[in-house]
Amino acid sequence: MAALNNILKSITQKNPHEAEYHQAVEEVFESILPVLKKNKTFVDEKLFERICEPERVISFRVCWTDDQGKVQVNKGFRVQMNSALGPYKGGLRFHPSVNQSILKFLAFEQIFKNALTGLPLGAGKGGADFDPKGKSDGEVMRFCQAWMMEAYRHIGHYTDIPAGDIGVGEREIGYLFGTYKKIQNEFQGVLTGKGTDWGGSYLRPEATGYGLIHFAHFMLTEVDDNLGNKTCLVSGAGNVSQFAMEKLLQEGAKVVAFSDSTGFVHDPEGMTEEKLSHLKTVKNGERKSISAFADKYASATFTTKGSKNIWSIPADCAFPCATQNELELADAKILRKNGLMLLAEGANMPCTPEAINYFQESKVLYGPGKASNAGGVAVSGLEMTQNRMGRYWAKIDLEKELRAIMKNIHEKCLETIDKHHLEEQDYLNAANIGAFEKVAKAMLAQGTV
Known part of the structure; x- marks a missing residue:
């Protein structure tokens, strides 16, 4: 038991001053503690510690010019958290509050959310401490272009597929996508949340x-x-x-x-x-x-x-x-x-x-x-599939797919409640445990990498 308690202590000590990240980790740890007690292999192979540690954290300078011709400097990030189930997948957030702690918490949450969808998706998150509010379209475009000038090295259709989040809508995705296409000279589904006329999916905004x-x-x-x-x-x-x-x-x-x-x-x-x-x-x-x-x-x-x-x-x-x-x-x-x-x-x-x-x-x-709230990444996953196939699905078909995925997530929670003898309607622990077991088994099968 002492060894289990030390897991959480070790993680928080290795990641000081990251309150949001600590909060997310502690919630999941409390949920899966009974599972760790029953499964010695998960503990011996340090599956929880490995899930909590990002596979890669990329931090970079973003320099851009405002409408007055003045140079502005922001911090850009991409946290590539876990790729056990598929390529890194998760949104970009442009907001003044963005820092490494917030993005690590978001990327950590994304692991479990993406696992619950049943789609082959890993987890990541990124963004910048840039505030698009009050900025002109030209300023937003120049910032997005500057952000992608660094990020393009680390993302790709089968590697890492960002999407939108707070401060990043179809306008920002368009500017980011256009820059990536220009640099790589490839039209590929490297971002989701694109416009439906240029590689996007119906129902993604909804x-x-x-x-x-x-x-x-x-x-x-x-x-x-x-x-x-x-x-x-x-x-x-x-x-x-x-x-x-x-x-x-x-x-x-x-x-x-x-x-x-x-x-x-x-x-x-x-x-x-x-x-x-x-x-x-x-x-x-x-x-x-x-x-x-x-x-x-x-x-x-x-x-x-x-x-x-x-x-x-x-x-x-x-x-x-x-x-x-x-x-x-x-x-x-x-x-x-x-x-x-x-x-x-x-x-x-x-x-x-x-x-x-x-x-x-x-x-x-x-x-x-x-x-x-897994519906967004679920349809992003379906957008990725459409991009790889080179075709669009009708909106009515995507609505059916979305509803089916959300029903499957609900049923997965109910199955986990029954399997682990949780209290009725304990969706919190069911979601955490069900997703953890899926990712942990995949990581175990792939070896210590």
């Missing part, structure tokens, strides 16, 4: 949000319930949030609140297709705060970011889709007091450990991001 709601649907079906007429909160107002709301409307749910970095909007009358279309215009076209949405509708109230947040609104279901650690213990208690019955994560690690423990103890149906 995939994470749609997949999230599909997973919530299966969670509720398991307890003989559904999303119809459920009051819902969706944090964030970007890609994942928008399409989560769109799918919730299709399921007959009522979305009464959403947020962005400036605050949140509460609309007791609920979201409609017309209102959602306007929100997309505000955020995607005009790139404004959601306060502009509230200005148009008398039923909507905008509250500036402060002491009160979106989690203070009573609801049946909550879908945190913004960023890591956005929902704390105090928020969890308020949500539960106000009648919350289900929470599924659309973002990566949006709930603090204390909040997660509270949800588990209070029997809230809790969908961990590794399972519930």
Whole structure:
């Protein structure tokens, strides 16, 4: 037992001052500890330590010129975490908060998420401490070109396939892809999230949000319930949030609140297709705060970011889709007091450990991001397949594929709950254990490399 306890201590000591990474590692370690106790081979071969250590961390300088002709300098990264199941796969994040700790935590989470999809995908993550907000298209293009001038050496169709994340949408993917194509003189599927006219896949923009709601649907079906007429909160107002709301409307749910970095909007009358279309215009076209949405509708109230947040609104279901650690213990208690019955994560690690423990103890149906937000990388995997085949699949076929993958993830969790005698609806430990066993066995089969 002492040796097992030393595993976690050793990992945190080797990676000092990386709080987000430590948090992600500790959560998985606590889940798989019973598995390690039963399987001496996993311990002797140091499978957990090997999974926690990135296969490669690439850090580089990104120099670019702004519209005033001044040179700017940012830090670029790519964390190639694990390739036991396939080439490295994971998004790029352009945001001022980006650092090695955040990218290692994201890449670590990606290992388990990608494994659960059942697709041949390894795990990686990358990005830069660059903020595209307030930048012109020309500045964003020059930054993306500068980033790719270094990164192209380390990625490729069968090596490492980045995608989008916070701050990296179709615009950024286009600039990155164009630069790679120019340098390598090859048109290949080196990035996913491309435009549908130039190598992209239908349903990729919708995939994470749609997949999230599909997973919530299966969670509720398991307890003989559904999303119809459920009051819902969706944090964030970007890609994942928008399409989560769109799918919730299709399921007959009522979305009464959403947020962005400036605050949140509460609309007791609920979201409609017309209102959602306007929100997309505000955020995607005009790139404004959601306060502009509230200005148009008398039923909507905008509250500036402060002491009160979106989690203070009573609801049946909550879908945190913004960023890591956005929902704390105090928020969890308020949500539960106000009648919350289900929470599924659309973002990566949006709930603090204390909040997660509270949800588990209070029997809230809790969908961990590794399972519930795997839809995005699932359709990215399908985009990779289409690129290799040189053909496109119809949107209706991809919707069926996405729903089937999310159903399979849900069923994998249920199988793991049964196999390891976990508590009913313990999706957290089931997702961690099921994914760990799959990756660990692959690594064991491939030897000490």
